[in-house]
Amino acid sequence: MDLTNILKAVKEGKMDLETAEQQVCSLGFVSYSNIAKLDSHRKSRTGVIEAILADCKEPEDVVEIARIMARESKRALITRVSAPHLEALMRAFGPEKLEWNSRARTVVIHDGTPAPSTGGVVGVISAGTADIPAAEEARVIASEMGCETVAVYDVGVAGIHRLIPELHKLKLRNPGAIVVAAGREGTLPTIVSGLVDVPVIGLPVSTGYGAGGGGKAALLSMLQSCSTLAVVNIDAGFVAGAYAARIANMIAAAAGTQGETEEAEQDEEQGEK
Template sequence: KRTGVPEAVLAEGKTDEDLTAIVRAHVDAVGRVLVTRVSAPQMEKLEAVFPNHVQKSRAQTICVVHSDAYPEPPRTGGTVAIISAGTVDIKVAEEAKMTAEEMGCKTIEIYDVGVAGYHRLILEMEKLKEARPDAIVVAAGREGTLPTVVAGIIDAPVIGLPVSSGYGAGANGEAALLSMLQSCSVISVVNIDAGFVAGAYAARIANRMQAARAGKRGGEHQ
């Protein structure tokens, strides 16, 4: 039952007091809690208040705080791939990744393929097919093309994750979101920067796939 959508706290806009109180409540209640959109001072505070109990992603803005009883996320056997193109997209991609892992999935991370470098992109996609992901999150900013291309090559359900980047008209993820909604490929979309939603949605699919493979009745509510 730990593989349902994990407890998650949106740090942005919370005072240090509120944030640590809410985090502590969740840790006490369920053992582990995901904290997203954490500022640098907030992260410092969390590490001071919960020493040795904060697991940060490479992007220093996402973490899990855990109790002694739950030092590890569960393992389910579902597999989620996370793809992004640019440095600026990694922060959002990492949020999706950490969420999927927190829901028990194995993740495959491909952070450096762009629409410009076709040969490499196609090569990577061929390798990815072999890894047989259950669902794929594709984070993309600027003009947001990557999910369309990936869904044209590989058959697993693709979740388009628009990233707020760029400047000028269509900046802040607007062009990316609209591109994905207008995509000629069959993809679904989450809101701009919504790495948490994308990761949880992908993991939900992956965990149900794994249950089906395992012959378990899938799809019940946890």
């Protein structure tokens, strides 16, 4: 029962105040056993979807949490999915309701309908092929948040000439934000940020090795970026994708509002004539 129906029930005398208080306090989350409280209102409250992090969870718990989330939100997104998690999800939901991205290690449970489109556009770039898993996680999250995503992979600084034509094509799609994933020295996000007029999110990836490996050098390099750059944590594809999608969706919403205002002004002018 949502807040409107609770208030209506109190007004009509069908619910007492104590029960109404309990109902209001439980709004926005659904409990599973004593281990999880699903934030079912997170998207409407913040614009960011809730995802199930499969890491450190038992496969059967992931299945039940996904079942509740799919029931409440029509879709369920699971990240960092291992083979045992995937097997359990396949058995529970079947392949027709399950979308598996092996690079991103994500699963989307759905009823066959696509995620609602917001009109936002997010670009996702990877420096190397080894950086694609983190980039793909960001792309999946942005897509689930309603954005069109444009992927450009393996255009790192070892062959920077590969970047320019791909970046030109990406800019023609008018992205609201761009995620750039890079490991090793993590230079590419800084370069991209100096070539575009939209927000760039640096996503350091743990593909480097030796001194400064595991993404540490990439992270520190991005934090010291000369060009304007926002940076997330190492391998934080979810955060990068969600942040980019929030920006892109706000831009799309503002553009839609502006278009409606212009149409209203034109109608008003025609009426005056």
